[in-house]
Amino acid sequence: xxxxxxxxxxxxxxxxxxxxxxxxxxxxxxxxxxxxxxxxxxxxxxxxxxxxxxxxxxxxxxxxxxxxxxxxxxxxxxxxxxxxxxxxxxxxxxxxxxxxxxxxxxxxxxxxxxxxxxxxxxxxxxxxxxxxxxxxxxxxxxxxxxxxxxxxxxxxxxxxxxxxxxxxxxxxxxxxxxxxxxxxxxxxxxxxxxxxxxxxxxxxxxxxxxxxxxxxxxxxxxxxxxxxxxxxxxxxxxxxxxxxxxxxxxxxxxxxxxxxxxxxxxxxxxxxxxxxxxxxxxxxxxxxxxxxxxxxxxxxxxxxxxxxxxxxxxxxxxxxxxxxxxxxxxxxxxxxxxxxxxxxxxxxxxxxxxxxxxxxxxxxxxxxxxxxxxxxxxxxxxxxxxxxxxxxxxxxxxxxxx
Ligand code: HEC
Numbered sequence: 583x584x585x586x587x588x589x590x591x592x593x594x595x596x597x598x599x600x601x602x603x604x605x606x607x608x609x610x611x612x613x614x615x616x617x618x619x620x621x622x623x624x625x626x627x628x629x630x631x632x633x634x635x636x637x638x639x640x641x642x643x644x645x646x647x648x649x650x651x652x653x654x655x656x657x658x659x660x661x662x663x664x665x666x667x668x669x670x671x672x673x674x675x676x677x678x679x680x681x682x683x684x685x686x687x688x689x690x691x692x693x694x695x696x697x698x699x700x701x702x703x704x705x706x707x708x709x710x711x712x713x714x715x716x717x718x719x720x721x722x723x724x725x726x727x728x729x730x731x732x733x734x735x736x737x738x739x740x741x742x743x744x745x746x747x748x749x750x751x752x753x754x755x756x757x758x759x760x761x762x763x764x765x766x767x768x769x770x771x772x773x774x775x776x777x778x779x780x781x782x783x784x785x786x787x788x789x790x791x792x793x794x795x796x797x798x799x800x801x802x803x804x805x806x807x808x809x810x811x812x813x814x815x816x817x818x819x820x821x822x823x824x825x826x827x828x829x830x831x832x833x834x835x836x837x838x839x840x841x842x843x844x845x846x847x848x849x850x851x852x853x854x855x856x857x858x859x860x861x862x863x864x865x866x867x868x869x870x871x872x873x874x875x876x877x878x879x880x881x882x883x884x885x886x887x888x889x890x891x892x893x894x895x896x897x898x899x900x901x902x903x904x905x906x907x908x909x910x911x912x913x914x915x916x917x918x919x920x921x922x923x924x925x926x927x928x929x930x931x932x933x934x935x936x937x938x939x940x941x942x943x944x945x946x947x948x949x950x951x952x953x954x955x956x957x958x959x960x961x962x963x964x965x966x967x968x969x970x971x972x973x974x975x976x977x978x979x980x981x982x983x984x
Pocket of ligand 1: 690832833834835915918919920921922923929936937939953954957958963964965968969
């Protein structure tokens with residue numbers, strides 16, 4: 583029952599998370615587009631009122647006329663639309679998802695028994711849970727300190743971008759050394775996503791509140807609040823594409839179980855940021871194809887690097903004896919997979935066959951031959967190597983030819 587409850591909660595949370603993220607990121611992309619697409623106001627009276635830029639758009643059967651005031655209009659409207667719940671809902675539902683899936687089963691999902699760092703390979707489940715939390719909070723603390731120390735008055739934002747880029751490579755590297763590949767990709771994405779939401783929570787919204795309060799009190803708002811809000815929004819813009827990629831990476835074990843997974847991850851992160859840069863500039867009227875070309879080039883490098891080293895060489899096994907070979911494979915699958923991958927899993931914590939894959943019959947095993955070989959060779963399965971599959975046993979699966 584507990585497993586079913588967790589599965590169901592996971593399903594519903596995922597729904598909420600994706601919807602909230604679409605709303606948040608959609609709005610954020612919209613505002614970046616709007617900001618970059620603003621034209622000087624045509625009407626002299628608008629310019630006198632302090633309108634800094636405007637955009638005309640057609641949508642939903644009507645025409646929209648957006649105007650941006652550089653600092654503030656003479657009088658603040660009463661009904662000002664604020665945007666923050668979309669961001670908070672995305673983070674909260676994402677974190678809840680992480681808890682229901684990863685933190686309820688850290689032994690399977692967080693710990694990497696083949697980790698390069700021995701202490702990480704031997705972590706207990708709760709240690710892995712604590713480490714994951716420290717990782718998320720620590721990511722935000724380091725990022726926030728970089729922003730505060732390198733560019734406190736927003737004059738060295740270029741240098742800051744480089745520092746944040748280097749930080750993300752370090753995050754990718756550390757996550758891969760400490761956690762299972764799948765969790766490493768997710769956690770690296772979550773470090774960026776947490777920074778994005780925390781930017782909204784700790785800087786962008788409080789800064790806007792201070793500006794609004796100053797204006798209500800008849801004072802001039804501190805321009806640093808506006809600039810800092812912009813600095814953090816810009817970071818959020820470049821985080822969006824990489825975050826979404828890492829969040830949807832959970833089925834692509836060729837990437838996260840690769841021996842250079844952190845390099846692949848870094849390539850994808852930079853590719854996403856470069857591609858985003860193209861659109862940011864495009865909305866400002868500048869077409870610079872060099873950015874997406876560089877982004878795609880990085881993806882191609884990832885493709886080349888991630889390519890499997892080739893099928894294991896044909897073996898000297900007795901190919902005339904294929905029947906016996908499958909029996910051996912079948913026995914290994916029964917021993918190492920069926921506790922989870924069965925219509926009625928006996929492994930505690932599983933209510934239904936994971937990923938919908940059951941190996942109760944020979945046909946089911948035969949029909950999944952290449953997938954089985956792939957997940958066993960990459961050591962993604964058995965999950966968390968809970969059944970202690972040996973390298974020799976993995977070779978038998980790799981050599982299975984019929
Ligand atoms: C401890 C439980 C457990 C064991 C043992 C286990 N698996 Fe899995 N398996 C899972 C879970 C959970 C998933 C879903 C993971 C996900 O959503 O990415 C999964 C997913 C898979 C997938 C789909 C991968 C994908 O990319 O969607 C395959 C194939 C697979 N397992 C094969 C195997 C094989 C072969 C074995 C035995 C060598 C095995 N599993 C042992 C729990 C297990």
